Amino acid sequence: MTTRARVLVLVCTIVLLAAVATASVLHAAARSERKDRARPGGPGVSAGRVALVGGGGGRIVFRNMAWGPHRDELSSVPADRPGAGRTASGVRxxxxxxxxxxxxxxxxxxGAVQDSYRAVVLDSRLHVRAHYAVGGVPSRARVSPSGRLATWTVFVDGDSYANSTFSTRATVLDTRTGKLIPSLEEFRVVRDGRPYHAADVNFWGVTFAADDRHFYATLATQGRTYLVRGDLATRTVTTVHDNVECPSLSPDGTRIAFKKRVKGLPADAPWRLYVLDLRTGRETALAETRNVDDQALWRDDSTLAYALPGDYGADLYTVPADGSGAPRLLMKAALAPVYLGTG
Known part of the structure; x- marks a missing residue:
């Protein structure tokens, strides 16, 4: 074989290998795209209009976790048919x-170099009213019953409440005036009836009372966590109960649902769901015995909704708030539910 023939063979071989490699890449990409469009058995999702007002019979708005082009979008289903096809809003x-x-x-x-984060205030049609840069990874968010106040918590160091080295920042916004309280660390702390000062104070998981003045949150310091009751007018927080994380105030304002660290459980899965009676201080363990790393939501005065890990990232469950019954699957591939027009 001449030198020229050898060169031609070598060139043809290289071209053939490149074609095979390209086809393999395209096939893998197509397979990945098909996987992203829908995982077998996953919920059906289609684009449409989603509003933050209840429809006939009520609706649930939530973050859709199903694979496909609508993953992470706010989506909606009828409250009485949570397994129905989902309407996705386009808002992530x-x-x-x-x-x-x-x-x-x-x-x-x-961004081109790294991601950043922001808090966006939405109106009832999911249009942007305002947005604010936040200095960390998003963790919790809540709106007061009137819609006037909003709050969010971010990790500014670390990325898990199971990690003892994390640091958080909890912000409160008046959505009508745009006035921000950048961090609850600015508030005066009263612990066990006395003023308290410490450099390691962290707050997270704010939940609002109906009067748009008072709130509850978690305060962490010196390796302990406390439920605190806050007053926006006096800029004070006062400890109420210990070993409380991610509180959620009941619609009637009498109880707090929370996750509690239970001794003897694994360090990376230490939490169980409880409800605290604010009048008596009595704790009730709920029927959910799995690790719940979430700020539970009150569906109504008798039922809680919360997320657990699932095949698509997270699934939603419900459980009675009085310790009876058993957990029930609400919907798969979903997170951060809000019930509209079901009261």
Whole structure:
């Protein structure tokens, strides 16, 4: 074989190998795209209009976790048919909550070098009213029952409440005036009836009372966590109960649902769901015995909804708030639910 023939064979071989490699890449990409469009058995999702007002019979708005082009979008289903086909809004959120036609959506802003995050205030049609840069990874979000106040918590160091080295920042916003309280660390702390000062104070998981003045939150310091009751007028927080994380105030204002660290459980899965009676201080363990790393939501005065890990990232469950019954699957591939028009 001449030198020229050898060169031609070598060139043809290289071209053939390149074609095979390209076909393999395209096939893998197509397979990945098909996987992203829908995982077998997953919920059906289609684009449409989603609003933060209840429809006939009520609706649930939530973050859709199903694979496909609508993953992470705020989506909606009828409250009485949570397994029905989902309507996706096109608005993507990492954390979400809403009340009285006002929503708070924590979003990632993808940059050329690194991502940043922002808090977006949404109106009842999911249009952006305002947005604010946040200095950390989104963790929790809540809106007051009137829609006037919004809050969010971000990790500014670390990324898990199971990690003892994390640091958080909890912010409160008046959605009508745009006035921000950048961090609850500015508030005066009263612990066990005395003023308390410490450099390691962290707050997270704010939940509002109906008067748009008082709230509850978690305060962490010196390796302990406390439920605190806050007053926006006096800029004071006062300890109420210990070993409380991610509180959620019941609609009637009498109880707090929370996750509690239970001794003897694994360090990376230490939490169980409890309800605290604010009048008596009595704790009730709920029927959910799995690890719940979420800020539970009150569906009504008798039922809680919360997320657990699932095949698509997270699934939603419900459980009675009085310790009876058993957990029930609400919907798969979903996170951050809000019930609209079901009261």
């Amino acid at each position: 959120c990492l954390r979400f909550h809403a009340a009285a036609g006002t929503g708070i959506c924590l979003q990632a802003v993808h």
